Amino acid sequence: MRLPATLLILIIVMTGNATFAQSPTKVSDAIAEYKYPVKYVEVDGNTQIAYVDEGEGVQTLLFIHGLATYLPSWYKNIDALKSEYRCVAIDLPGYGRSTKGNTSNKMSDYADVVLKVIDQLELNNVVLVGHSMGGQVAGTTVLKSPDQFEKLILLAPAGFETFKSEQAAWLKTVFTVESVEEATEEQIRANWALNFYNLPADVEFMIQDRLKMMEAEDFNDYCKSVVGGMNGMLDEPIFDQLKNIKQTTLVVYGANDGLIPNQYLNPGLTIQMVGENGAGQIPKATLKFIPECGHFISFDKPEEINEILIEFLSN
Numbered sequence: 001m002r003l004p005a006t007l008l009i010l011i012i013v014m015t016g017n018a019t020f021a022q023s024p025t026k027v028s029d030a031i032a033e034y035k036y037p038v039k040y041v042e043v044d045g046n047t048q049i050a051y052v053d054e055g056e057g058v059q060t061l062l063f064i065h066g067l068a069t070y071l072p073s074w075y076k077n078i079d080a081l082k083s084e085y086r087c088v089a090i091d092l093p094g095y096g097r098s099t100k101g102n103t104s105n106k107m108s109d110y111a112d113v114v115l116k117v118i119d120q121l122e123l124n125n126v127v128l129v130g131h132s133m134g135g136q137v138a139g140t141t142v143l144k145s146p147d148q149f150e151k152l153i154l155l156a157p158a159g160f161e162t163f164k165s166e167q168a169a170w171l172k173t174v175f176t177v178e179s180v181e182e183a184t185e186e187q188i189r190a191n192w193a194l195n196f197y198n199l200p201a202d203v204e205f206m207i208q209d210r211l212k213m214m215e216a217e218d219f220n221d222y223c224k225s226v227v228g229g230m231n232g233m234l235d236e237p238i239f240d241q242l243k244n245i246k247q248t249t250l251v252v253y254g255a256n257d258g259l260i261p262n263q264y265l266n267p268g269l270t271i272q273m274v275g276e277n278g279a280g281q282i283p284k285a286t287l288k289f290i291p292e293c294g295h296f297i298s299f300d301k302p303e304e305i306n307e308i309l310i311e312f313l314s315n
Contacts, residue, residue: 027222028097030212032205035075038097043116050097051090051117055082059313060123063089064114066132066158067233068226070096072206073131076302081309090117092137094225101221105228107236111141118148127313129153131298132259133229139238142247152247153309156254156295159238160278161261161269168234171265175230180223185211194258195296203299242281249285250312251275254293254300286312 036052043049052071061081063074071089078087092110093103104110114137118126126149130138135157142149163171183191192207193199213219253260253275261269272289279287288308293301 025217027100027213027216027218030209030216031070031096032209034072034097036078040097041117041120043113043120047093047099047103047113049090049093049099049113049117051088051121052078053121054078054087055085057085058125060086060088060126061129061153061313062114062118062123062126063087064110064128064130064134064137065089065092065095066130066134066156067229068095069131072096073296073298074129077129077298077306077309080302080306084310085313086123088117088121088123090114092134094222094228100218100225103225105225105232107136107140107232107238108144110137110232111144114138114141115145115148125150127151127153129155129309130157131155132295133158133233135159136233136238139242139245140236142245143238143241146244146246149247151313152245152249153312154249154251155305156257156260156297157251157278158233158260160242160251161266161274162237162239163234163262163265167265171234172231175227177220177223177227180226181214181220194294196294196300197254197256197292198300200299239278239281242278243283245282245285247284249279249282250308251279251282251285251287252297252305252308253287253289254295254297255289255291256293257295259295 034052036054038050039053040048040050065071065073070091074089078089081087091098093113094100094105128138128141128149135154136159138152138154139159142152188210189207192203253271257271260271261274275287279285290297290301290304297305
């Protein structure tokens with residue numbers, strides 16, 4: 001079933017990068033060369049996790065991307081922060097240059113991957129920085145290993161907005177692999193536009209990459225990861241566990257987020273309500289809203305975000 005653009009807009013965050021002259025055989029072939037050198041670490045014996053590792057500093061920032069995005073989401077943050085911090089950004093399993101197919105999209109399994117990457121790379125003084133779904137992954141990770149982290153940064157995190165069981169079941173019936181595979185260019189562009197208060201011109205490379213990925217032979221595996229990630233967020237909600245997060249936590253939302261809350265299912269909610277409800281559960285949380293900023297805050301308002309991060313990390 002092909003979903004109308006208006007419905008897809010409410011429940012999906014799409015992806016990006018650049019185009020190539022010939023049709024790719026793999027999704028990774030459709031992705032332009034990353035801005036920074038790519039490295040790989042193996043977890044669970046058969047899963048290669050792609051990552052970039054830039055800068056030096058006492059603290060290590062480990063960036064976790066959101067649903068259907070990948071590590072280039074963090075370029076504007078790494079550029080600004082690598083002079084003072086070690087910046088490591090990963091592609092979660094199923095995304096970017098990491099292994100696709102037969103990978104779990106459960107939040108708890110993503111958290112295990114994050115912990116294994118930290119262990120294998122021998123990272124110290126790690127601060128997790130998660131965006132959207134990556135925020136829910138980051139929260140799940142610190143709950144799994146509470147003594148390993150002192151600080152946590154959640155940018156437009158998923159998991160603060162809650163859904164009733166019937167709402168979650170309905171989302172699963174309409175948000176399918178087929179709906180992702182069959183999305184038209186018009187729908188993809190509309191989805192991307194809703195991620196921002198004002199769509200930046202430099203996002204076009206992401207849109208072009210998303211279109212080119214459709215030609216890849218493993219595009220179906222990618223689509224399964226996107227749908228699996230949505231299902232994983234719904235199946236392992238985190239709201240009731242937020243009170244157990246003991247880390248000093250920074251929560252930042254765009255004041256004009258067009259994806260959270262889901263206005264189709266929760267029309268009475270505002271982003272302020274979602275942020276206050278969630279951050280209010282975390283004992284040592286600071287909540288901020290960025291004016292004239294949408295969901296993809298790391299690209300929408302990078303200067304403001306970087307300034308807030310530096311202030312939080314310096315205290």
